[in-house]
Amino acid sequence: MDIQKYDQERPTLVNSIVCAIDILGFSQMINTSCKEGYGSTLLREVNYLINKNKECIIPNKYSHGKIKIFTDNMVVGYPITGDGERELEEILDNVSEYQFNLAIEGLFVRGGVSIGDFYINEDIVFGPALLDAHKVESTLACYPRIILDEKTIRTLKKHIKYYDVAPQATKVLIDSDGQWFLNYLNTIFRYYTQCNNEYEFERVKYELLLKHKTKIEEMLHMYKQNIRVWDKYVWTANYHNYFCDIYFAHEKDLKIHKNLLLSWPREIKNNDL
Known part of the structure; x- marks a missing residue:
């Protein structure tokens, strides 16, 4: 079976799995940092990450x-060879890891995944799969989540049916609005090979989730007065808590307190007048 590639000399559309990703709130970060005099610092930090x-x-x-x-x-695009299982697996694993690594540094992303004709080189990205992935990112993702479009879901369902216990099953979740999205916190289970023993593995998983929790709490405090942005991090906090309930039910300190996820009314005080 011939391996599909993006021909750098003779551009040709290739059937591909494509993911488009956008950093949440980046425009505001640029404006604020430049107004307050630390634009170059932010640039260097984001470039490094x-x-x-x-x-x-x-x-x-x-x-x-x-x-x-x-x-x-x-x-990011992966040219499809065969039924696309290996390429979709790369999206599920590698893009999730990218999303997770940025999240624990305080950069939350949203995105869309699609399948179709696509081409990419140093100068250009092109094709209907790019348009479809971008449309999913801009119209459906809404929160810091990377959404699979209908074509990708159909392909994933076929792959899952190959197995009695499908390895892909825990790498994607279905949200309350019916959208399928990358379960990027599942990335923490891939750190096992980097640990010397089970105890160290448990410690690493705990510390990574604690970092994720801390960054979400920072965002919830930062955007408390901006309800549209704050709501996006409420979603992320609920996802974080769901994941902890499933895999770390006894680690209560890993969960984000519900008081941070609610907007409580209050009575009028003298200083409000």
Whole structure:
């Protein structure tokens, strides 16, 4: 079976799995940092984090995926060979890891995944799969989640049916609005190979989730007066708590307190007058 690639000399559309990702609130971060005099500092920090973590998208020389980053947007494409199971697995694993690594640094992303004709090189990204992935990101993702479109869901369902216990099943969740999204917190279970023993693995998982919790709480406090943005981090907090309930039910300190997730009314005070 011929391996599909993006021909850098003779551009040709290739059937691909494509993911479009956007950093949440990045425009506001730019405006605020430049007005308050730390724009260059933010630029260096974001440049470092993105370049450090983009390696997990194309982790080795055997991957035929390509990546393009411009300001707060990233597009990644994997040319499909065969039934696309390996390429979709790369999206589920590698993009989730990228999303998780940025989240624990305080950069939350949303995105969309689609399947179709696509091309990418150093200068251009092109094709209907890009448009579809971007449409899902801009119209359906809404919260810090990476959504699978209907074509991707149909493909994933076929792959899941191959198995009695499908390895993909825990890597995607179905939200209350019916959207399928990457379960990026599942990334913590991939750290096992980097640990010396089970005790160290448990400690690493705990510390990573604690970092995730801390960053969400920072965002909830930061945007308390901006209800539209605050609501996005309420969603993220609920996702975090759901994950902890499933896998760390006895670690109560990993969960975000419900008081941070509610907007309580209050009586009028003298200083309100």
